[in-house]
């Protein structure tokens with residue numbers, strides 16, 4: 385490399401990323417970042433080129449969730465930056481750490497609105513949608529810029545950071561490398577421990593609880609609290625419920641799981657221990673009838689402003705999950721706290737009733753000559769029990785909801801899905817990063833509409849020959865494929881039902897299967913898993929299957945269209 389290149393902003397940016405242990409970059413190149421990406425590869429980084437920026441930034445977000453280090457994404461300016469912005473906002477909402485770097489225009493061109501090629505004020509546009517935005521205008525500031533981006537992304541409540549990289553900075557130089565002051569951030573995410581009083585307050589509440597329950601959020605998975613949480617559950621037998629991306633923090637087949645008795649366990653709980661879970665829309669904002677009006681809440685949360693966001697928190701425990709639990713669990717054990725047996729019996733009874741109903745639904749679906757949601761997805765559950773180190777990514781509505789309940793997870797951070805906002809189009813980007821970061825097989829369980837949001841990334845999966853099996857449950861529509869209100873129009877939710885999505889995989893050298901019943905689905909999944917090849921499995925189900933908005937239809941504003 386020419387000596388002066390090593391003194392450019394571009395080269396110093398790569399040095400600073402590598403100094404902080406960041407070696408993978410997910411992006412879409414073009415003016416003004418193409419040579420920057422080439423330089424990154426020449427200096428030993430791995431660059432993964434995508435077909436669209438939101439998928440690349442989603443991939444970086446997934447990398448952040450899985451590794452605990454910020455994922456790194458790269459986009460071009462203006463339209464590329466804006467395409468990535470949704471994923472940057474989604475990562476911030478999910479509390480996944482990532483750094484999105486976008487090429488941009490020089491300030492003097494933007495500030496005089498002189499009309500640049502792809503020119504917008506990205507630095508200011510990004511601010512409302514991420515944890516912080518920084519702009520680096522001088523090569524000499526590169527060490528500081530990356531240090532701030534790394535620390536901001538992972539400290540406190542993790543999130544997305546935007547790093548604005550003007551074209552001029554890419555080629556700006558320093559006299560010597562030391563001028564850029566490149567260093568590895570010291571203790572980027574410092575431990576935060578709760579006070580002894582806070583611990584005592586929580587223990588006191590649990591001591592007197594008749595119906596305690598533990599609610600695990602994706603923060604418990606990200607915070608790597610599984611050892612402490614498993615010990616807490618094993619020692620106290622307090623029933624737990626995982627939110628979807630917390631599945632596997634404690635194995636779903638644990639006898640203390642109350643997931644099958646969700647309404648009863650939450651609706652009758654008198655003390656709720658929230659670990660890395662926010663009382664937002666996914667938990668009815670903490671309100672009745674999901675929870676008792678008189679329930680008491682203990683909340684383990686790193687961001688103190690989250691407490692009382694929706695209802696009074698009686699015992700706030702501020703700190704990082706692991707540090708809080710390393711103080712809380714021994715104190716609970718010392719107090720000899722155990723869940724009352726009558727409460728456990730009540731939950732076990734309700735779980736058995738619901739599990740029997742669920743099993744009957746699965747068996748009935750498997751026995752049918754055609755495929756349904758249950759018979760299409762149950763083979764994935766079977767495979768997961770045999771190979772628990774496989775990763776699951778999922779999106780859709782009914783496909784997502786049924787899959788969440790049907791697929792048992794044994795390990796933490798092995799399931800990624802649409803997250804807090806329920807965003808479609810995350811699946812393939814998440815699957816790519818999961819395969820890259822872990823080297824393990826990934827099953828992406830997709831609704832047919834969801835797949836359409838980022839289906840072109842199948843080319844990316846094939847190009848890097850990743851062990852990703854995409855199962856598309858095709859009911860020919862958003863939620864279903866046969867509802868339309870005007871006879872001579874297709875209807876807003878209808879998509880192609882007789883579709884051969886598998887041909888998209890074949891187009892790029894991947895494998896494909898089209899299955900119409902349980903046996904064919906089982907067989908295709910086994911073959912795809914064993915092959916390690918990029919694969920699409922088209923799982924055809926009737927267009928009539930699927931409820932509007934899956935399990936969250938209650939959020940739809942209802943109009944009376946019958947009179948029209």
Ligand SMILES: Cc1ncc(Cc2csc(CCOP(=O)(O)OP(=O)(O)O)c2C)c(N)n1
Nearest residue numbers: 780781782783806808831832833834862863
């Ligand atoms: C970026 C974005 N745009 C639209 C939507 C709204 C939506 C929620 S779920 C969904 C797809 C449901 O159909 P699918 O076929 O995937 O699954 P199934 O129920 O089994 O038929 C859409 C379009 C969201 N959440 N995000």
Ligand SMILES: [Mg+2]
Nearest residue numbers: 832859861863
């Ligand atoms: Mg569908």
